[in-house]
Amino acid sequence: MREVPIASLVLDFSLYPRPDVDSQHVGYLAEAIRAGNELxxxxxxxxxxxVIDGFHRVNAFKRVNGPDCKIKVMEKxxxxxxxxxIDAMRYNAAHGRTLTRYDRxxxxxxxxxxxxxxxxxxxxxxxxxxxxxxxxxERVGRLRVAGLPEVPLKxxxxxxxxxxxxxxxxxxxxxxxxxxxxxxxxxxITLIENDLLDxxxxxxxxxxxxxxxxxxxxxxxx
Numbered sequence: 582m583r584e585v586p587i588a589s590l591v592l593d594f595s596l597y598p599r600p601d602v603d604s605q606h607v608g609y610l611a612e613a614i615r616a617g618n619e620l621x622x623x624x625x626x627x628x629x630x631x632v633i634d635g636f637h638r639v640n641a642f643k644r645v646n647g648p649d650c651k652i653k654v655m656e657k658x659x660x661x662x663x664x665x666x667i668d669a670m671r672y673n674a675a676h677g678r679t680l681t682r683y684d685r686x687x688x689x690x691x692x693x694x695x696x697x698x699x700x701x702x703x704x705x706x707x708x709x710x711x712x713x714x715x716x717x718x719e720r721v722g723r724l725r726v727a728g729l730p731e732v733p734l735k736x737x738x739x740x741x742x743x744x745x746x747x748x749x750x751x752x753x754x755x756x757x758x759x760x761x762x763x764x765x766x767x768x769x770i771t772l773i774e775n776d777l778l779d780x781x782x783x784x785x786x787x788x789x790x791x792x793x794x795x796x797x798x799x800x801x802x803x
Contacts, residue, residue: 634672
């Protein structure tokens, strides 16, 4: 283990087992750093300086100490990028911010790029092969444009698993928070039934008017 300039590290998202970095979790880690807590060293590939484990920590240290600071790293040597991705999955599944089901499906889809078999993926994600197969069936869609890869689906549209998505539907998928569709309807119903809507909020009222128009169309089709 040694200290290196944080600016020398590479955050290569092609090796990242999550679709993005959680800014809220970065904030929690930043507070821990300010409070004097010592975080585990960031794991990197010795040759390329690519981060294998510690994307959130790198961002937290940058937030607190700036881009010119030094941080502790543990260097490892890998023969292939596939080995790097396996290790990245293993580290992220074992500690830190828990991998969500969506994160795990993201890993399953991305693992195809590295030609990893189900046993390797399941072992790295601490899953059974059966559970991995179930996730693939329930939470993977495919873009309609030929040649484009499969895509992990948020739970909100898990009914689209195994089906083809338009580019617009895929973009919408990335914006969803991941709750069941009935959850959103129930939240709105609760606000309305208990007279808790902020009717003075003009933007909200415009959105509800749009929602009303869209619902008329949906219900007419049903």
